[in-house]
Amino acid sequence: MTFTSTPPALRLQQISNHLADKNTTASVFESVKEAPADVIFALTSSYKADTYPQKVNLGVGAYRTEEGRPWVLPVVKKADRILVNDENLDHEYLPILGSDAFRKASSKLILGANSKALAEGRVGSAQCISGTGAVYTGAHFLSKHYPIKGAACYISKPTWANHRAIFEGVGIPVLEYPYWDPATKGLDLKGMLGTMQSAPNGSIFLLHPCAHNPTGVDPTPEQWRQIADVMEAKGHFTFFDCAYQGFASGSLDKDAYSVRYFVERGFELFVAQSFSKNFGLYSERAGNLTIVARTPEVKNRVESQIAKAQRAVISNPPAYGSRVVSVVLNDEKLYAEWETNLSTMANRIIDMRKVLYDELTRLGTPGKWNHIVDQIGMFSFTGLTTPQVKVLKEKYHVYLTDNGRISMAGLNSKNVKYFAQAVDDVVRNH
Amino acid sequence: MASVFENVTAAPADIIFALTADYKADPNPSKVNLGVGAYRTEEGKPWVLPVVHKADHIMVDDENLDHEYLPILGLENFRKASAKLILGADSKAIAEGRVGAAQCISGTGAVYAGAHFLSKHYPFKSAACYISKPTWANHRAIFEGVGIPVLEYPYWDAETKGLDLQGMLGAMEAAPSGSIFLLHPCAHNPTGVDPTPDQWKQIADVMESKGHFTFFDTAYQGFASGSLDKDAYSVRYFVERGFEMFIAQSFSKNFGLYSERAGNLTIVARTPEIKNKIESQIAKAQRAVISNPPAYGSRVVSLVLNDETLYKEWEGNLSTMANRIISMRQALFDELKNLGTPGTWNHIVDQIGMFSFTGLTTPQVKVLKEKYHVYLTDNGRISMAGLNTKNVKYFAQAVDDVVRNH
Numbered sequence: 001m002t003f004t005s006t007p008p009a010l011r012l013q014q015i016s017n018h019l020a021d022k023n024t025t026a027s028v029f030e031s032v033k034e035a036p037a038d039v040i041f042a043l044t045s046s047y048k049a050d051t052y053p054q055k056v057n058l059g060v061g062a063y064r065t066e067e068g069r070p071w072v073l074p075v076v077k078k079a080d081r082i083l084v085n086d087e088n089l090d091h092e093y094l095p096i097l098g099s100d101a102f103r104k105a106s107s108k109l110i111l112g113a114n115s116k117a118l119a120e121g122r123v124g125s126a127q128c129i130s131g132t133g134a135v136y137t138g139a140h141f142l143s144k145h146y147p148i149k150g151a152a153c154y155i156s157k158p159t160w161a162n163h164r165a166i167f168e169g170v171g172i173p174v175l176e177y178p179y180w181d182p183a184t185k186g187l188d189l190k191g192m193l194g195t196m197q198s199a200p201n202g203s204i205f206l207l208h209p210c211a212h213n214p215t216g217v218d219p220t221p222e223q224w225r226q227i228a229d230v231m232e233a234k235g236h237f238t239f240f241d242c243a244y245q246g247f248a249s250g251s252l253d254k255d256a257y258s259v260r261y262f263v264e265r266g267f268e269l270f271v272a273q274s275f276s277k278n279f280g281l282y283s284e285r286a287g288n289l290t291i292v293a294r295t296p297e298v299k300n301r302v303e304s305q306i307a308k309a310q311r312a313v314i315s316n317p318p319a320y321g322s323r324v325v326s327v328v329l330n331d332e333k334l335y336a337e338w339e340t341n342l343s344t345m346a347n348r349i350i351d352m353r354k355v356l357y358d359e360l361t362r363l364g365t366p367g368k369w370n371h372i373v374d375q376i377g378m379f380s381f382t383g384l385t386t387p388q389v390k391v392l393k394e395k396y397h398v399y400l401t402d403n404g405r406i407s408m409a410g411l412n413s414k415n416v417k418y419f420a421q422a423v424d425d426v427v428r429n430h
Numbered sequence: 431m432a433s434v435f436e437n438v439t440a441a442p443a444d445i446i447f448a449l450t451a452d453y454k455a456d457p458n459p460s461k462v463n464l465g466v467g468a469y470r471t472e473e474g475k476p477w478v479l480p481v482v483h484k485a486d487h488i489m490v491d492d493e494n495l496d497h498e499y500l501p502i503l504g505l506e507n508f509r510k511a512s513a514k515l516i517l518g519a520d521s522k523a524i525a526e527g528r529v530g531a532a533q534c535i536s537g538t539g540a541v542y543a544g545a546h547f548l549s550k551h552y553p554f555k556s557a558a559c560y561i562s563k564p565t566w567a568n569h570r571a572i573f574e575g576v577g578i579p580v581l582e583y584p585y586w587d588a589e590t591k592g593l594d595l596q597g598m599l600g601a602m603e604a605a606p607s608g609s610i611f612l613l614h615p616c617a618h619n620p621t622g623v624d625p626t627p628d629q630w631k632q633i634a635d636v637m638e639s640k641g642h643f644t645f646f647d648t649a650y651q652g653f654a655s656g657s658l659d660k661d662a663y664s665v666r667y668f669v670e671r672g673f674e675m676f677i678a679q680s681f682s683k684n685f686g687l688y689s690e691r692a693g694n695l696t697i698v699a700r701t702p703e704i705k706n707k708i709e710s711q712i713a714k715a716q717r718a719v720i721s722n723p724p725a726y727g728s729r730v731v732s733l734v735l736n737d738e739t740l741y742k743e744w745e746g747n748l749s750t751m752a753n754r755i756i757s758m759r760q761a762l763f764d765e766l767k768n769l770g771t772p773g774t775w776n777h778i779v780d781q782i783g784m785f786s787f788t789g790l791t792t793p794q795v796k797v798l799k800e801k802y803h804v805y806l807t808d809n810g811r812i813s814m815a816g817l818n819t820k821n822v823k824y825f826a827q828a829v830d831d832v833v834r835n836h
Contacts, residue, residue: 007554010608010641027700028608028643028674032551032707035714041502062498070496084490090476092468093688096444129535132721145438165718202434237434268434282499283725294433301440308441312571313719315538319689320726 039161039401047399055397056415058406061213061378062282063345066412073280073341075334079324089323094316096307098127098288102322105329106288110242110256110271117263121296124303126310127317130287131243131274135166135206137289138239138270140313141306143170146237148202153239154195155206156180158381158403160213163206163241177205180215185371185383187217189226196230204237209271210255211244211377214405218248218376224258228265238262238269246278248377250346252339268293275325277378278342284321345409349378352411356380359420365427380406388426396422445567445807453805461803462821464812467619467784468688469751472818479686479747481740485730495729500722502713504533504694508728511735512694516651516662516677523669527702530709532716533723536693537649537680541572543695544645544676546719547712548610549576552643559610559645560601562586564787564809566619569612569647583611586621591777591789593623595632602636610643615677616661617650617783620811624654624782630664634671644668644675652684654783656752658745674699681731683784684748690727751815755784758817762786765826771833786812794832802828 012026037045043059065071083089097103103125108118117123128134139153153167156179164174177199178191196205207227210218219227231238240259246252259271275286289306293299310316328334357372372380384392384404392398398419400406411419443451449465471477489495503509509531513524523529534540545559559573562585570580583605584597602611613633616624625633637644646665652658665677681692695712699705716722734740763778778786790798790810798804804825806812817825 007608009553025672025700027704028553028641029551029699029704029708031553032704032711034707035710037710038502038713038717060499070498072496076497080490084486090478091482091687091689092476093466093682096447129720129724132717132719136719145435147434147437162717162721165714169715169718235434266431276499281497283497283722285720285722285724293435294431298433298435298438301438302435304441304443305438307444308571309575311444311538311568312575313538313542314535314691315568316689316691318535318691318724318727321724 043399043401050397052397054415054418056399056410056419058398058400058410058419061277061407061409063277063280063378063409064412066348068410068412068414071280071345073338075328075337075341076280076324078334078337079327082327083323091319094127094319094322096310096316097125097303098317099319099322099326101330102326103127103288105326106273107290109252109329110245110259110273110290111263111292112253112256112260115260115263117292122293122299124291124293124299126289126291126303126306127322128272128287128289129314129317130276130285131241131272132162132166132287133285133314133317134272134274134287134289135163135241136170137306137310138272139167139172140170140309141302142204142237143172144309145305146204151200151203151237153204153206154199156208156212158214159206159208160241172204175199179212180217180381182383185368185381186374187219187223189219189223193226193230196227196234196236199234199236201235202237203234204239205231206239206241207258209240209242209245209258211248211379213243213377214379214401214403215381216375216377216379217381219258221257221261224261228262228267231267232265238267240269240271242271243274244277244377245273246339246342247346250343250350252342263292275321279325279328279338281321281324284324285318286321286325349408352408352416353380355413355416356411356420359417360423363420363424365420365424367427378407378409380408382406382423384423384426388430391426391430392422398422449805449807456803458803460821460824462805462816462825464804464806464816464825467683467813467815469683469686469784469815470818472754474816474818474820477686477751479744481734481743481747482686482730484740484743485733488733489729497725500533500725500728502717502722503531503709504723505725505728505732507736508732509533509694511732512679513696515658515735516648516665516679516696517669517698518659518662518666521666521669523698528699528705530697530699530705532695532697532709532712533728534678534693534695535720535723536682536691537647537678538568538572538693539691539720539723540678540680540693540695541569541647542576543712543716544678545573545578546576546715547708548643549578550715551711552610554608557606557609559612560605561612562614562618564620565612565614566647578610581605585618586623586787588789591774591787592780593625593629595625595629599632599636602633602640602642605640605642607641608643609640610645611637612645612647613664615646615648615651615664617654619649619783620785620807620809621787622781622783622785623787625664627663627667630667634668634673637673638671644673646675646677648677649680650683650783651679652745652748653752656749656756658748669698681727685731685734685744687727687730690730691724692727692731755814758814758822759786761819761822762817762826765823766829769826769830771826771830773833784813784815786814788812788829790829790832794836797832797836798828804828
């Protein structure tokens with residue numbers, strides 16, 4: 001006779017069941033702990049709940065108009081009408097790797113239409129759940145197939161808050177490389193290259209091709225060359241996370257410089273692409289993982305493994321967002337209109353940088369503020385401290401992340417003076 | 431120069447998607463696709479539900495709609511309406527505030543989110559998840575993907591072409607207490623065989639006495655009998671019995687929104703406090719995989735579920751689909767009877783939902799594919815929606831041939 005021993009916890013639960021009435025039965029999830037709320041989403045919630053009329057939201061990286069409102073790109077509205085009126089469109093499952101037209105257009109966008117790697121058939125792709133999904137998918141693939149077991153992924157210090165969680169979530173250890181230099185408020189290239197040199201060969205490095213989040217500090221072409229030299233010498237794996245192509249300088253090609261340079265140098269690499277910001281399609285989760293492999297054959301094998309993994313997590317990706325992007329990227333006129341919409345957003349942000357800088361200069365706010373105009377993309381790493389950020393929140397109802405990062409898109413001509421004054425106060429007095 | 435991915439092996443293509451690819455590539459004019467579980471009209475075409483078209487036009491004209499990020503757990507109105515749909519508007523558990531929900535990437539994403547949570551927080555470490563034999567091909571991959579061992583419980587009785595209840599209950603009895611059991615509330619995929627209310631009671635009795643965890647996967651609510659409430663019977667019964675549970679819900683089939691990935695994980699917990707803690711952990715995990723779910727599909731579903739007139743129209747569209755499938759079952763059965771095809775074929779009309787487990791063998795399936803250009807999965811499962819008045823005779827004749835001669 002064999003006995004199956006009942007786990008003590010369950011046995012106690014059973015006894016408790018017998019003794020108590022149903023409603024006081026213990027839960028099988030009794031010991032589950034409360035997870036802390038996500039920092040960024042919590043910030044937005046606090047802002048929404050705040051009734052103060054002059055409140056300012058400089059938290060989440062979503063574009064806002066001069067009127068402080070979300071902006072559905074006119075070209076996206078056009079695409080919507082095209083889609084809704086297309087009698088031939090249905091909602092049949094996409095392939096596991098997503099819409100073919102979308103994937104091709106996405107890879108072409110980041111690598112360039114005349115990319116040799118594309119012509120050589122060694123570029124693969126997988127449609128993913130926006131940038132997060134693309135980073136996750138690439139990370140998950142590496143966790144299963146990267147040949148250097150135990151390799152760590154190095155992320156910049158600082159970086160997007162979610163990078164660590166994604167890699168640790170798939171079991172890849174995470175370490176940091178220096179990036180932000182608080183003294184110069186610029187790039188700590190020496191520190192960055194030093195860590196790349198000392199990291200074990202074949203480590204994974206997560207790089208921001210442009211519009212670094214949260215610092216807004218990007219390497220120059222010469223600095224990218226030095227980075228590529230070390231990456232090559234050490235045999236490290238390049239994983240680009242690109243959420244702002246077109247948003248940084250306003251030029252899609254210019255913003256893709258670093259990725260294209262690395263491809264030209266002969267690197268194999270992953271590029272996670274998000275269309276949340278540059279298409280304003282945040283909630284529709286349009287994203288792509290571009291895969292540059294040594295050969296078409298390797299590319300096919302990598303894609304097949306990614307498809308296998310995706311099937312057991314999402315099965316296949318959502319069509320709507322990818323259809324909008326695909327319609328636009330594959331139509332000459334709509335593409336040109338999109339570039340204009342992009343410039344509108346990028347330029348308003350560049351204007352706000354200038355206006356904020358001018359205000360701080362006018363107020364004579366202590367410290368140097370060039371970084372406001374030198375930094376690139378949606379964010380500015382102000383250099384404000386966590387205690388100063390607290391005062392901004394509590395005294396001025398200005399919401400930003402504890403690391404002093406502000407989303408420039410949250411500023412407009414109506415609140416920029418108010419914000420500058422608040423900064424001036426906390427710098428002088430807190 | 432060598433590739434860092436030199437040693438990556440090619441993964442085999444997904445069976446169902448490969449089947450569809452083969453079908454598409456086949457130039458034979460009489461070809462029939464009975465593979466993937468997607469609804470087809472009498473004309474053999476996909477069907478965008480009229481009520482979905484309506485919702486689309488409402489949304490495209492709504493100046494107030496933007497594409498701002500949803501919360502991590504998704505659209506609140508969608509989550510509430512989804513939980514209400516499966517548990518019933520008068521659900522006491524909902525009234526008691528102990529029902530949680532997470533918007534997920536359709537049914538797959540909901541099963542994944544629940545499985546991932548269990549892999550991290552289920553108190554019985556090394557508990558296995560038991561799946562029915564057979565079940566949807568992807569169930570095993572999802573649970574194994576998050577590191578939960580997978581075992582099977584008997585389900586399909588090849589002799590009676592019905593439910594092997596004794597085998598099922600026996601496996602539940604023998605499994606270590608506190609195991610996880612993945613149950614299909616209705617329209618079992620692939621067999622189409624569902625337990626009766628009395629059988630559900632027996633299942634619940636054993637699940638309760640063994641302290642097993644109930645994980646329902648419902649992809650066909652409304653599609654099985656045509657009635658949303660009737661199809662939810664087993665879930666509501668289990669809630670009434672006092673079970674905590676997860677319910678993965680897909681809106682792919684019953685809204686025809688396949689590619690838009692509208693799904694929900696409903697969580698029935700002992701207390702509101704525990705529900706909150708579970709949701710917080712699911713949000714934390716989701717943030718590192720998808721960040722937040724896609725809005726479009728959930729907006730369509732939410733619009734419809736929360737509007738009385740649209741809801742009614744949706745029920746009408748659902749009945750259209752369910753009834754056409756039921757009539758195809760009858761037509762196929764009648765054809766096989768006319769032909770005097772050897773064997774009993776009652777199971778064609780007795781089985782419920784989108785699929786029929788024909789009982790055909792893998793060699794017979796091969797002949798159907800190669801000789802007749804009829805595409806179905808090797809286990810003999812056919813998607814009834816692929817049949818229509820133009821091809822049902824052809825298919826019946828093909829079945830008759832393979833049963834007699836192969």
